[in-house]
Amino acid sequence: xxxxxxxxxxxxxxxxxxxxxxxxxxxxxxxxxxxxxxxxxxxxxxxxxxxxxxxxxxxxxxxxxxxxxxxxxxxxxxxxxxxxxxxxxxxxxxxxxxxxxxxxxxxxxxxxxxxxxxxxxxxxxxxxxxxxxxxxxxxxxxxxxxxxxxxxxxxxxxxxxxxxxxxxxxxxxxxxxxxxxxxxxxxxxxxxxxxxxxxxxxxxxxxxxxxxxxxxxxxxxxxxxxxxxxxxxxxxxxxxxxxxxxxxxxxxxxxxxxxxxxxxxxxxxxxxxxxxxxxxxxxxxxxxxxxxxxxxxxxxxxxxxxxxxxxxxxxxxxxxxxxxxxxxxxxxxxxxxxxxxxxxxxxxxx
Amino acid sequence: xxxxxxxxxxxxxxxxxxxxxxxxxxxxxxxxxxxxxxxxxxxxxxxxxxxxxxxxxxxxxxxxxxxxxxxxxxxxxxxxxxxxxxxxxxxxxxxxxxxxxxxxxxxxxxxxxxxxxxxxxxxxxxxxxxxxxxxxxxxxxxxxxxxxxxxxxxxxxxxxxxxxxxxxxxxxxxxxxxxxxxxxxxxxxxxxxxxxxxxxxxxxxxxxxxxxxxxxxxxxxxxxxxxxxxxxxxxxxxxxxxxxxxxxxxxxxxxxxxxxxxxxxx
Numbered sequence: 001x002x003x004x005x006x007x008x009x010x011x012x013x014x015x016x017x018x019x020x021x022x023x024x025x026x027x028x029x030x031x032x033x034x035x036x037x038x039x040x041x042x043x044x045x046x047x048x049x050x051x052x053x054x055x056x057x058x059x060x061x062x063x064x065x066x067x068x069x070x071x072x073x074x075x076x077x078x079x080x081x082x083x084x085x086x087x088x089x090x091x092x093x094x095x096x097x098x099x100x101x102x103x104x105x106x107x108x109x110x111x112x113x114x115x116x117x118x119x120x121x122x123x124x125x126x127x128x129x130x131x132x133x134x135x136x137x138x139x140x141x142x143x144x145x146x147x148x149x150x151x152x153x154x155x156x157x158x159x160x161x162x163x164x165x166x167x168x169x170x171x172x173x174x175x176x177x178x179x180x181x182x183x184x185x186x187x188x189x190x191x192x193x194x195x196x197x198x199x200x201x202x203x204x205x206x207x208x209x210x211x212x213x214x215x216x217x218x219x220x221x222x223x224x225x226x227x228x229x230x231x232x233x234x235x236x237x238x239x240x241x242x243x244x245x246x247x248x249x250x251x252x253x254x255x256x257x258x259x260x261x262x263x264x265x266x267x268x269x270x271x272x273x274x275x276x277x278x279x280x281x282x283x284x285x286x287x288x289x290x291x292x293x294x295x296x297x298x299x300x301x302x303x304x305x306x307x308x309x310x311x312x313x314x315x316x317x318x319x320x321x322x323x324x325x326x327x328x329x330x331x332x333x334x335x336x337x338x339x340x341x342x343x344x345x346x347x348x349x350x
Numbered sequence: 351x352x353x354x355x356x357x358x359x360x361x362x363x364x365x366x367x368x369x370x371x372x373x374x375x376x377x378x379x380x381x382x383x384x385x386x387x388x389x390x391x392x393x394x395x396x397x398x399x400x401x402x403x404x405x406x407x408x409x410x411x412x413x414x415x416x417x418x419x420x421x422x423x424x425x426x427x428x429x430x431x432x433x434x435x436x437x438x439x440x441x442x443x444x445x446x447x448x449x450x451x452x453x454x455x456x457x458x459x460x461x462x463x464x465x466x467x468x469x470x471x472x473x474x475x476x477x478x479x480x481x482x483x484x485x486x487x488x489x490x491x492x493x494x495x496x497x498x499x500x501x502x503x504x505x506x507x508x509x510x511x512x513x514x515x516x517x518x519x520x521x522x523x524x525x526x527x528x529x530x531x532x533x534x535x536x537x538x539x540x541x542x543x544x545x546x547x548x549x550x551x552x553x554x555x556x557x558x559x560x561x562x563x564x565x566x567x568x569x570x571x572x573x574x575x576x577x578x579x580x581x582x583x584x585x586x587x588x589x590x591x592x593x594x595x596x597x598x599x600x601x602x603x604x605x606x607x608x609x610x611x612x613x614x615x616x
Contacts (some may be wrong), residue, residue, distance in 0.1 A: 036530070086449065095441045096441075097441070097442070122502075218396075226460045226461070227454060227460060229458045229460075229463055230455075232448075232452060232455070233441050233452055233455045235441060235442065235444060235449075235452070236438075236440065236452060237439075239404055239436075240435065240438065242402075242403075242404055243402060243404075243428065243432070243433040243435070243505075244428050244452055244453060244455040244456060245424050245425035245426075245428030245429070245455055245456035246424060246425075246455065247423070247424045247425075248424075269404050280403065285442060285443070289443060289444075289445065289448070290396060290443060290448070291448055293463055337506035
């Protein structure tokens with residue numbers, strides 16, 4: 001690999017990081033109460049460093065920024081980073097451009113988990129999480145285990161089996177979810193909250209949840225980057241990957257687990273936000289090429305920035321009301337993706 | 351110093367629907383260039399998969415440079431044997447140099463992707479194979495002959511002592527067929543690379559390989575020089591077609607000429 005390729009990758013990463021920081025600060029500034037950009041920066045600075053600016057802002061603004069908006073914005077960034085990275089992992093592992101974080105049934109499992117949680121009393125909680133995020137997380141992971149188990153034959157887990165098992169299990173769990181909704185009067189009345197989960201929306205209450213989700217997603221992304229060279233070898237097909245020294249079944253299990261945990265953590269606080277995990281990896285691949293060593297960090301950062309923008313639009317477009325963030329991601333994501341595809345077109349073999 | 355590259359002892363292998371290889375004994379010395387011939391379904395590809403450790407023998411054992419393949423880790427095998435498979439495609443827009451770099455995977459470690467040495471090897475193998483000018487091209491845009499050379503370069507980038515090829519000249523025009531085989535002969539002679547290739551074209555096999563192994567129904571039925579293996583009786587029994595064998599007018603190696611039945615142009 002030539003040096004200029006490496007330099008270009010580093011400059012893309014730095015550029016994306018700068019965009020992300022600007023997005024986060026801008027997102028924290030806007031809302032029903034506008035706090036000037038400079039004040040947001042100073043409030044953050046005061047919190048992070050021993051040297052302090054004298055406050056020229058209302059203390060209520062500080063509370064809004066630190067206790068309400070920043071946790072939500074950071075939560076959105078984590079969800080975006082997690083989903084985009086999981087998308088890269090599933091597309092690379094399954095060699096399938098249509099793959100997204102939900103392809104092997106995590107979404108259906110999470111939705112069923114969230115639905116069941118809504119039947120439970122509101123007071124139940126663990127680690128600062130309500131039952132909805134907890135059961136969504138558990139449902140997503142349990143589904144992956146089930147799909148993996150069903151797809152396994154003779155010590156191997158063929159990709160085709162996994163896709164088919166994922167499809168069938170998803171269909172079954174979705175049916176089960178709607179059955180539960182239609183049979184429960186309580187849920188029927190609360191269908192709006194089920195719908196909100198399905199369309200996606202960042203729901204973070206304070207820093208406690210961030211403190212749990214952030215390590216999962218950050219460590220997941222770092223591990224994915226660490227093993228990126230193995231994911232590259234999967235481009236050769238499973239037999240080809242074995243020829244260049246990859247223990248295919250073990251690597252497949254590892255990447256599957258990594259992608260699933262990232263997805264489960266993201267949906268637990270974000271619901272089923274679509275499109276991020278499909279469009280961001282493809283967009284980054286168009287810009288940087290398919291080498292996962294660059295693709296993983298860049299997709300993570302771009303996914304974070306993209307979701308911060310989408311979530312900000314979702315909560316400000318018809319403020320004080322909120323739109324579902326999943327609607328925004330699809331509305332922005334699809335045209336951007338089509339533009340990139342038409343422009344990069346010829347060389348980009350989907 | 352071990353001089354034997356591969357030793358197979360009474361190797362038997364079957365997929366779920368019946369025996370594919372039966373009691374195969376095969377010994378290949380380091381530095382040999384061996385052509386595997388035989389009809390479709392005779393077990394050539396299976397033999398290559400067994401040697402490269404993709405499949406495990408049901409019975410018998412296979413030793414690579416004196417080591418039992420069943421006990422070796424994949425990354426160790428990948429430093430001993432490189433494989434050019436029959437079919438090969440790459441999703442997404444991988445560049446040629448990126449594909450060749452994948453041949454360095456066995457030497458990579460998580461914290462240390464690729465070194466200056468890996469880069470040198472990639473540049474050198476691309477030059478050896480003559481694809482330096484394609485380095486920045488997209489693999490999926492290349493012609494069949496160019497792709498085959500890229501895959502060969504990737505396999506050579508593994509810097510193994512043994513190279514296995516599954517029909518490296520299938521679907522190529524004669525200029526690419528000759529180019530690939532000349533390259534292999536050159537690597538074998540100068541680079542001391544041990545080569546085993548499954549071949550369909552008997553005349554090319556005869557022209558380029560000093561040793562041929564003829565497989566039929568999963569068993570070795572002839573093993574030796576082209577002159578010993580390519581006789582009208584062995585070919586007739588392996589392929590069930592009548593052929594005429596004649597020496598090449600310039601080089602003297604045996605050439606196989608098919609004998610059309612009454613429907614051919616006389």
